Amino acid sequence: MPEAANPEHAARLKAQANWIRLSAMTMTNHAQLGHTGGDLSSADILATLYLGGILRVDPQQPRWPQRDRFILSKGHCSGAFYSALALKGFFPRDQLKTFMDPLSMLNGHPDRNKLPGVEANTGPLGHGLPISVGAALGARMRGETWRVFVLTGDGELQEGSNWEAAMTAQHYGLENLVVIVDRNRIQQGDFTEKTLKMEPLADRWRAFGFAVVEADGHDCKALRDRLSRVPFEAGKPSCLIANTVKGKGVSFAENQPAWHHGVPTREHLAAAASELGVEVDW
């Protein structure tokens, strides 16, 4: 989509990302449960993937066999994910109102058997990358050209399963696999580097055979530029380290470990709406 290069489109993408932010916070307020910090840090990434012309998906045919796969490995950020799916048109936006309600299709963590557009049942950290490696291998076995994008947290990478999967990806030279790390530097209890060091993160991915690129995870244009050039290097799986701020866009939540699963009040929502410059219309 050539329109992406123009500044008007970039502004629209930013507004959509902010809509995802406010929508997710509104859902968390409704359910009195949710993961505000990681929803906010991943909003620009999700907007770029779904609305910036990166993912080849068709909301009218959610199980179209040739679709690109997107797997939200950090499944706790379902608020932002569901909002992006609704904005893309996978289901009506007003369904977002039912987030975590009794018998809702919008479970606290995504369920592929309940909601169109969901590829994997995630929630326990460290599942998305192995599944993505399998999907990428499967695409290759079938001689198909679709790609697999997986979004992980940074704390999540403490799970060893990621590194087992990374070795598989390297061994098989999975050019059709893109790992995006939401590098917000905070996990559940504290900053990652205080809990269990993740640095040198880019070097670690390189050592595991990935072509690594870093980008500002809140610059939709930069994200788009990077993600539209996959693979980053011929013959290698790609890793985009998206440097983000946990709680991005809402000053009181930014860079605060407590906002990992902080629940916004109505007052917080009003403040967030004015900072983000959007309204939630569902």
Added chain:
Amino acid sequence: MEAVAKAVENTSLHDCRDAYAEALEKMAAGDARVCAVINDSLSSAKLKNFKAKYPGRFVNVGIAEQNMVGVGAGLANAGMVPYLCGAACFMTARAMEQVKVDLAYSRSNVRLCGMSPGMAYGQLGPTHHSIEDVAWTRILPNIGVIVPADAVETRAAMLYSLKHEGPLFLRIARMPLPDVHKSGYEFRYGIADVLRWGRDVTLMACGVMVSRALEAAHMLESAGVDARVVNMSTVKPLDRDAVLDAARSTCGIVTAEEGLAAGGLGGAVAEVLAEEHPAPMRILGVRDAFAPTGSAEFLLEHFGLTPGGIRDAALELLEKRR
């Protein structure tokens, strides 16, 4: 008996996680071998005080449960008594081979404190529910499985655990619970805790279902039924004598647990009855399903894990006898 019934009516509720944390601090003060391992969040594990007081006996392995259980086995090998504290769902499901091999098979002196088990995480869904943990741990040789019924028993079981030889799984409830025990209660490993004697039918429960079973017994009393209530807080090793006595002296057994109906407490009781004294049973739990979305309270209701549900199952057994 009266006192217990009153205690259930008493509305003051306690979080078993606070009791576990206090007990662990107390034990650490008296025994330099006691140490704690967590996977990321200090406040979820309720160990802020522990870390402040005993920073040298505290390890955070990050979000890595398989590693956590292996590290626990190593600490035990070094002569420490490690308490591994994390969400029950990940500590068991994610690390089951480590639990089997590094703890059970190796008979390592490690305690797994599985926090927020059952359906305590409610709306977060089946990935975060830990309704399989009792079945999974119970079938392994060597490992003891303790599901305390309230904060008093949580504290008592924690204090007991320090003396125990071999691995233990302790299920630490998140749901606020009324005390069914008086302070001073002493936990007896492997021995059924009869909360109320009765002649007509037996209600056997563990964890959050115990206070509900007591309430059910209350309801049954108004219907003229004299129910026995047994707190089976040690699911493994199971008190076979208590099961057989209940089967012989009452018309049957209703088991109730906040977990899968297959393989847990109900399964353990059924195994004893099938071999030694077949008797009518009702197994209340989650039947072959992943829970839908809903709060913990909603889901207990959804699966009939309520005082009324237990009462109805007991009435069915009595009906059958007639």
